[in-house]
Amino acid sequence: MTTGPLTAAESDGIDRRTLLKTVGGSALAVALAGCTELLEDGEDSLADADVPDEPIESGLQTFTEGAPSVLGVQAQYGAETAVRRINENDGIAGREMNLDVVEEGGAYLTNYQQFVDEGKDVTFGPISSSGHAEMVPEIEAQEVINVSTDGTVTTLYEEDFPDVTYSFRFQNHDVMEALAAVMQAVEVLGSDSIDTYAGINPNYAFGQDEMDLFSRGIEALTGAEEVYSGFPDLGTGDMSTHITEVNGEAPDIVFSSCWGGDATLLLEQGHANGMFDAVDLLVGPVLYGSANDLSEDLVDGPIYSGSRNFYWGEPSTDRWSPAADLVSEVEDEYGVVPTAHFMSGYGAVTAWATAAEKAVRLLGRWPEQEELATVLENHGFFTPAGYHTIGVDHQGYSNAHFGELTWSSDHDAAALADVNVFAAKNVSPPPGETSADWIGSW
Amino acid sequence: MLEHVLNGFYYGSILFMIASGMTIIFGVLGILNLAHGELYALGAFCAFSIVGFLAGQVAAPTGPATAIVFGLVVLAGSLAAAAVLLPVGGALEATFIRPIYDRDEVYQLLLTYGLLLVLTDVMKFVWGPSPVDVGVFSAVNEIPTTELVGFGYPSYNVLVILIGVAVFAWLAWFFDRTKTGRIVRATAINREMSTAIGVSTDRMFTLVFAIGAFFAGFGGAMVSIGPSSASLGMGLSWLVLSFVVIVIGGLGSLKGAFVGALLVGVSSRVVTPYYPQLELAVPFLLMVLVLLVRPEGLYGTWGEIQ
Numbered sequence: 044m045t046t047g048p049l050t051a052a053e054s055d056g057i058d059r060r061t062l063l064k065t066v067g068g069s070a071l072a073v074a075l076a077g078c079t080e081l082l083e084d085g086e087d088s089l090a091d092a093d094v095p096d097e098p099i100e101s102g103l104q105t106f107t108e109g110a111p112s113v114l115g116v117q118a119q120y121g122a123e124t125a126v127r128r129i130n131e132n133d134g135i136a137g138r139e140m141n142l143d144v145v146e147e148g149g150a151y152l153t154n155y156q157q158f159v160d161e162g163k164d165v166t167f168g169p170i171s172s173s174g175h176a177e178m179v180p181e182i183e184a185q186e187v188i189n190v191s192t193d194g195t196v197t198t199l200y201e202e203d204f205p206d207v208t209y210s211f212r213f214q215n216h217d218v219m220e221a222l223a224a225v226m227q228a229v230e231v232l233g234s235d236s237i238d239t240y241a242g243i244n245p246n247y248a249f250g251q252d253e254m255d256l257f258s259r260g261i262e263a264l265t266g267a268e269e270v271y272s273g274f275p276d277l278g279t280g281d282m283s284t285h286i287t288e289v290n291g292e293a294p295d296i297v298f299s300s301c302w303g304g305d306a307t308l309l310l311e312q313g314h315a316n317g318m319f320d321a322v323d324l325l326v327g328p329v330l331y332g333s334a335n336d337l338s339e340d341l342v343d344g345p346i347y348s349g350s351r352n353f354y355w356g357e358p359s360t361d362r363w364s365p366a367a368d369l370v371s372e373v374e375d376e377y378g379v380v381p382t383a384h385f386m387s388g389y390g391a392v393t394a395w396a397t398a399a400e401k402a403v404r405l406l407g408r409w410p411e412q413e414e415l416a417t418v419l420e421n422h423g424f425f426t427p428a429g430y431h432t433i434g435v436d437h438q439g440y441s442n443a444h445f446g447e448l449t450w451s452s453d454h455d456a457a458a459l460a461d462v463n464v465f466a467a468k469n470v471s472p473p474p475g476e477t478s479a480d481w482i483g484s485w
Numbered sequence: 486m487l488e489h490v491l492n493g494f495y496y497g498s499i500l501f502m503i504a505s506g507m508t509i510i511f512g513v514l515g516i517l518n519l520a521h522g523e524l525y526a527l528g529a530f531c532a533f534s535i536v537g538f539l540a541g542q543v544a545a546p547t548g549p550a551t552a553i554v555f556g557l558v559v560l561a562g563s564l565a566a567a568a569v570l571l572p573v574g575g576a577l578e579a580t581f582i583r584p585i586y587d588r589d590e591v592y593q594l595l596l597t598y599g600l601l602l603v604l605t606d607v608m609k610f611v612w613g614p615s616p617v618d619v620g621v622f623s624a625v626n627e628i629p630t631t632e633l634v635g636f637g638y639p640s641y642n643v644l645v646i647l648i649g650v651a652v653f654a655w656l657a658w659f660f661d662r663t664k665t666g667r668i669v670r671a672t673a674i675n676r677e678m679s680t681a682i683g684v685s686t687d688r689m690f691t692l693v694f695a696i697g698a699f700f701a702g703f704g705g706a707m708v709s710i711g712p713s714s715a716s717l718g719m720g721l722s723w724l725v726l727s728f729v730v731i732v733i734g735g736l737g738s739l740k741g742a743f744v745g746a747l748l749v750g751v752s753s754r755v756v757t758p759y760y761p762q763l764e765l766a767v768p769f770l771l772m773v774l775v776l777l778v779r780p781e782g783l784y785g786t787w788g789e790i791q
Contacts, residue, residue, distance in 0.1 A: 108614035109718040116615060246764070273761055278722070280499070280713055283492040283642070288758045304616055304714055311712035315626045315639040336616065336714070340623045 071400050074132040075125060075393040076425030077365030089136045089400070093408035098139040099399075101126075102158035103388065104147045104168035105192065110278050110304035111147075114332050114384040115170050118192045119144050120377050121388030122167060124369075125396070135396050136403040142392075147171065151178050159185045167391045170384075172196035172249040175212070176203060182210040186412055188419070190395050192387035195220075196248045197256065200436050201477045208416050213391040213431070213439040214383075215467070218478040220328035220349045221253045221300075222470040223443040225260035227347050227463060228296050228326050236323075237265040239294040243285045243309060245301055246274035253300035253328065256478060261296070263485040270294050278304065282312050290321040297322050302329040310341040319344035330448065335379045337457040339450045346448040350459060351383035352390070352441040353428035357462040365427035370454075380456045383444075386428050394433055397424040432467075435474060440467040488638065489755045495642040497750020498649025502704035504727040504734075504742045505656060510697035512737030513673040514690055516582060517590065519597040521701050521727065522720025523604035524570055528702025529715035530608050531569045533617045536562035536710055540619070546627040556628050556644070559621055559710055567703035574698025578691045586690075605717055616714035625710060641711055648707065652700065653743045660739065669693055673737075729768045733775045735782025744783055 103122045106115025126142045129135060143163075145154050151174035158166045166189045169175055175194025182189045183204075191212040204210065228237065240261055244250035254272060261267050270292040273285035282305075289297055297318070301309045306327065313319060328349035350357075360367035373381040395415075402410035402418040410418065423432045431441040446459030472481030507521045518524075539562040546552035577600060585592045628640040660666035672679040672689045680686055704723075709715045730749055734741025753767040763770070775783060 108609060110616055110714070110716045112615045112716075271758075273758070274764070276722075276765055280708065280719075280723070281492070281496050283495065283639075284489060284754045284757045287488045287492060304716060307618070307714065308712050311622055312639075314623065315641065315712065317637050336618065338618075338620060338623075 069397070069400055070132050071129060071135060072397045072424065074128050075397060077369055077427035078425075089403060091407065092136055092403045094136045094138060094403060095409055096138075098141050099135060099164045100141050100143075100162060101392075101395075102143045102145065102154070102161070102163045102166045103192075104145050104151065104154040104158075104166070105388065106148075106170055107144065107146045111170065113303040113336055114193075114329075114382075115147060117332070117335075117379070117382050117384035118168070118170060118388035120373065120379070121381065121385040121390070122192075122392050123388075124373065124376070124385075125389045125392035129392075129396055135399050136409070138409075140396070147174065149174075151175075152181055155181055155185070155189065159187050163187065165190070165395050167388070167395075168192050169194055170387075172199070172252070173247055175199060176248065179204045179207060179210045183207055185209075188395065188412055188416055190391040190419075192391045193384070196252050197478050198248075198252060200438050205436070207437055209412065211394070211416075211419055211433055211437045211439075213394050213433070214387045215352045215441060215443055216438050216471070217249065217252050217300075218256050218472070218482075219440075219443045219465075219467065219470040220351060221256035221298075222260045222482070223349055223445045223463075223465045224257055224298060224326040224328050224347075225264060226465060226470070227349075227445040228261065228298075228324055229264055230463060231345075231347065232295060232324055234265040237261065237267045237295045239270045239292070240267050240296040240298060241269065241271040241273075241289050241292055241294040241322075242298045243273050243275065243282065243289065243301065244299060245277040245305055247277050250274060250277070250300050254298065256482070257298045259479065259482040261298075263482055267295070275301075275305070279308070282309055283316065286312050286316045286318050290316060290318055293321045295323045297325045299325065299327045300329060301327065302332050304333075304336075306330045306333040307336050307341065310337070310346070314341065314344070319346070326445075328445075329383075331457065331459060332382050332384050334382050334457040337448075342448040342450050342457050347445060348448050348459060349383075350444040350446070350462075351386070352431065352439070352443060353381075353383045353386035353426075354444040354446065354459055354462055355381055356458060357444055357446070357464065363427075369427040374454075380451075380454050386426065390426050390428070390431060390439070393424060393426050394419065394422065394431070394439070398422045398433075440471065442466060443470050486755070488636075489758065490751055491638060491642065491646070493751030493754035494646045494649075494747065495750070496754055497747040498645050499704060499708060500723070500726055500730055500750055501649050501743050501746035502652055502707060503701055503723050504730040504746055505652060505739060506697035506700035506704070507727050508731050508734070508737060508739060508742040509656075509700070510694055511731065512739075513669060513693045514578075514582070514586070516586075516593050516597070516694075518697070519594060519724070520577075520600035520604055521597075521697075522724030523601050523608075524574065524698045524701035524720075525705040525708075525723055526715065526717070526720040527573065527604060527608060528567050528570055528705030529709035529719060530612045530617065530705075531566035531702065532563055532706035532709035533612065533619050533715050535566045535569075536621060536706070537619050538562075539565075540621050540624070545624045549629065552628040555621075555624055559625060560644075560648075563703065563706035563710060566706040566709075567699050570698040570702030571695045574695040575691045577698070578694035579687075582694065583687065583690070609717055612715070614717060616716035618714040619710050621710050622712050645707055645711070649746075652703070653739070656700075656739050665692075726768060729772050732782055733772050735779075735785030738782065738784035741782055741784035 105118045197217040242254045244254045330348035331350045398419045443465040446462035449460040451458035630640045730745040734745030749768045757764045
């Protein structure tokens with residue numbers, strides 16, 4: 044297998060012709076890819092389509108308050124930005140789009156059912172893996188498409204619900220970021236220098252899933268031994284016990300899928316307890332999700348973070364104007380730098396919107412839910428993060444990013460340096476194979 | 486192991502600061518205050534504004550002298566943040582709690598749950614829905630107190646442990662040695678007799694609720710200046726743990742709350758590395774164990790503060 048990262052040019056380089064061809068020349072698709080200037084000749088194949096006049100009604104559930112809002116509000120900003128761009132470009136096949144946002148909290152099912160009762164054409168979210176797993180049977184029963192922004196637990200579509208119709212996920216699933224962390228660690232330290240590893244991960248499906256996948260990957264590539272694995276409660280107030288244990292074992296690598304307030308807590312207490320003197324490397328797939336809450340002193344040390352399928356500085360924004368334009372737009376509109384969770388919201392809306400317009404082209408009318416679900420399978424589309432596909436297994440696939448946590452004076456926010464881009468095929472199993480089996484075959 | 490025990494003292498000290506307020510309110514007023522966690526959160530948010538402002542007025546620690554100045558400013562700011570809870574607690578008691586003392590407990594639960602929701606929305610209105618961080622944790626850890634314990638240990642944790650002990654000492658002194666404290670205890674034991682000898686129970690109850698709110702807020706302020714952010718909903722898990730602590734210690738017992746908090750803190754921190762799956766369960770297992778042996782808790786004094 045190929046495990047090495049791609050260069051930026053290999054991963055995201057695309058010429059205008061390719062982009063236009065891929066997005067079908069649609070004003071909407073080009074706008075959502077962030078390249079409005081690329082559309083040359085307006086084509087009018089949608090003009091005769093039988094499309095209702097009324098706006099599309101959509102709903103997003105995400106964490107809008109409390110500790111998880113560090114991620115959830117970014118997803119909200121992303122979805123709002125995508126909807127804004129859709130409406131500024133004459134909607135989807137001429138239909139404008141409305142978006143209602145509700146607090147995810149613990150009300151995943153209620154929120155989805157409420158959206159369906161209100162007659163929503165499509166729903167987006169949730170962030171939570173547990174919530175997503177809880178929702179899938181209901182989505183299949185209600186037959187209204189949901190594109191999850193995150194909810195990335197690997198087992199969801201591989202094992203728990205391998206045959207679904209209406210439930211989709213935009214964001215890369217866990218195996219992609221856990222294995223990107225493995226490969227980043229090997230890239231930084233070298234496989235011969237990695238003898239021991241430890242983990243501090245949140246105590247629920249996502250954290251356990253990520254630790255399991257990281258363990259399988261790092262042991263397969265380096266033969267390293269796990270010396271400690273702690274699972275603090277999600278939203279815990281104290282991780283000092285786990286950090287004390289890690290310090291005592293002094294492993295070569297610490298892996299942590301902590302996110303939101305847990306990520307900042309880990310970095311705060313890690314620094315205070317000297318963890319970054321005791322270990323060679325901390326790799327955290329979603330530490331950067333808390334970018335806007337990290338201070339300059341927290342990013343000091345051998346800390347590498349993933350940024351799922353989007354990092355605003357990769358490829359360099361002076362060579363990739365869609366990302367640069369998006370950063371400016373988001374900073375002006377919301378006063379934050381967009382993170383991968385921004386792209387979770389943006390990408391989920393974009394996946395559905397571009398598929399809907401594609402379906403209208405194919406059918407000459409607005410599609411039924413089942414028809415649109417069929418089009419979403421194997422659907423490919425662009426965002427400012429590059430090219431994405433929704434697989435036949437209903438999972439999102441795109442490049443995974445990993446880099447050293449650092450500080451950007453220009454943006455006055457945490458940033459990533461020396462970013463590696465891992466192609467989806469190098470960090471996720473081929474269709475029909477489970478992640479555990481695939482890693483076991485390395 | 487020593488470090489795990491110290492981590493337990495640190496965790497237990499924060500728990501005690503929150504649970505002490507709940508113990509005082511329950512021991513004297515008989516009110517099971519579900520809004521206590523939100524008073525704690527309010528203290529954390531107030532610390533964000535007040536400590537954040539005050540810390541911005543002084544230089545970050547660069548040497549022993551500036552470290553002491555910085556630490557004192559942060560501590561003073563935390564006390565000021567908690568002091569905001571005095572009038573808030575007093576007003577809540579006088580306005581909402583006082584009319585329902587003679588009603589069934591279910592009224593207390595409903596009312597204090599309603600207050601919980603209202604306080605959450607107030608905090609959302611004032612500070613917004615996203616977490617906020619004072620940003621002084623790293624600077625507090627520049628204070629070179631770690632040398633006192635002989636190995637590298639966060640100064641902030643040492644500070645919290647010392648403050649926890651100081652809070653217990655002050656409360657014990659207040660209720661044991663001061664006239665006001667003794668009147669509060671007497672009121673808790675026999676309201677009618679206290680009234681007969683000229684004690685204003687209304688005033689006493691308002692004072693007690695305000696003191697309880699103050700210590701909830703002080704606990705929140707100590708957490709806010711620490712590694713955690715102030716966020717909506719942050720009070721819930723601490724509220725539940727506070728209940729566990731006061732049940733283990735014995736309802737109404739300050740000494741029980743102190744011992745119970747340290748027991749919960751140390752046992753959970755020591756057990757977790759060896760049996761990680763028990764991290765959440767340990768406090769509750771400890772509570773079950775204590776209740777089986779001593780149903781009234783370790784130092785149960787229902788109806789009075791001791």
